Amino acid sequence: MRAENPQVIFESLNSTGVSLSSADLVRNFLLMGLDLEAQERLYKQYWLKIEKLFTNKILADFVRHYLIMKTNKLVKREDVYSTYKTFYANNNFTPERALTDLYENAKFYDSLLNVTSESTEFNRTILHINIMDKRVVYPYFMKLMGMRASDNITWEDINKIGHVIESFLYRRMVCRIPSNGLNKIIASLTNKLENDNEFKNLQKHFLNSQFPDDKEFKSNLINYPIYNKKRDWAKLTLIVLEEHRTKETINFRNAQVEHIMPQKLSNDWKINVPNADAINNQYGGTIGNLTLTKYNQEMSNKIYGEKVPFYAESNISLTREIAKNYSSWDKNSIVDRANKLANELINIFRKPETFNVSSIIDYSGEHSIDEELDATGMKPIKLTIQGNDFSINSWTSCLVNFLNYIWENDSETYNKIKNDSSTGNMIFSNFRSPKILKNGERIDTNFSANAIAALLAKMSEICGITDEVSYTVR
Helix, strand or coil: CCCCCCCHHHHHHHHCCCCCCHHHHHHHHHHCCCCHHHHHHHHHHHHHHHHHHCCHHHHHHHHHHHHHHHHCCCCCHHHHHHHHHHHHHHCCCCHHHHHHHHHHHHHHHHHHHHCCCCCHHHHHHHHHHHHCCCHHHHHHHHHHHHHHHCCCCCHHHHHHHHHHHHHHHHHHHHCCCCCCCHHHHHHHHCCCCCCCCHHHHHHHHHCCCCCCCHHHHHHHHHHCCHHHHCHHHHHHHHHHHHHHHHCCCCCCCCCEEEECCCCCCCHHHHHHCCCHHHHHHHHCCCHHHEEEECCHHHHCCCCHHHHHHHHHCCCCHHHHHHHHHCCCCCHHHHHHHHHHHHHHHHHHCCCCHHHHCHHHCCCCEEEECCCCCCCCCCCEEEEEECCEEEECCCHHHHHHHHHHHHHHHCHHHHHHHHHCCCHHHHHCCCCCCEEECCCCCEEECCCCHHHHHHHHHHHHHHHCCHHHEEEEEC
């Protein structure tokens, strides 16, 4: 029986007038219907330990990422509580079973945040990803750590996957590829596999997900003002370069980024280097002009010749070689060094060769609607819209079912699709191969698989449901 009165330990939260967070609501859902003895025991045994691991904001993030991992779908922040209640019911959980699972995964989450897994190699990968501020990958990493705890995957395989994800994130960052589609890729990776081959699963999802090749990566890296974008990214890049050379861990907090050509140029710099201002504006924040040092304040705005003795005595190889390799510092020096460092970074943040070979990938399975995929020759068997599944046997059926669904559930948005300059002109005119919708309107369906996939993606965007539409092919 559910208790009539809430437990005293929660009353203060409800009496302050402050809205409860999604995590608070989940906690109350699990505990407040129990008798006082069970409530207090479970609170102390599980929830209190979870609360001690995280701040309120991190706790809410954890619950959302936990749900993404468990449901294999994106979960909006405002939908965490309702999604959790549905997840709880679908799994026939008891409060204790639910709390046990939350606490087990909270420990995984904590080890990701604080870089304390059992694997030193994985910790280094996670540290780099944390510095890149890409916690969006946490649901998948929690899945992998759960598999490791159950002895269903080795650390060797996890590290292999971790290195690819780190490279994927870093290359996309440098190439300025928006990260808004990344959360869908990660959600799809959390699905349980029939063959348990996680690396092949990763390969399948990353192949058509804008994983920059070496040429694109190098071209962008040389000119990317990485320091101006995010100082931590610049420091991370330099530290990774140094660690790769020396195999020694560099203290991220203590390391300082040094601009070889200073951010603020003295008159001496302007006199010694022709067009110094123009060079600095274009290349001052790029990787070719940056290094690590402990003498940042001491060197300040000194001209290059005065910096060389400090560089030559540095205990950082990345900095020592500047003095060794360059007698002067100008545009040619910066570009030359950038090219050399870019070649090193290509090998550090590698794109595996197999991720370039489409012929070995099996694309059967579910794909998000905005995934970049060549649908030619693929047989669609299911369309999913906002959790509703429609059995289909053709791309034409996909188009018809989507428009019928939108008409029945949001006629106003249906009219936006009809009046849109791109979708409306293609679908609602020039009836070469017409079909009749449930509302009696005719639409054209004489399109290729890729054209229909693009139309579905565009219409989903107009409806604001891109995150909630997918199709399954075989």
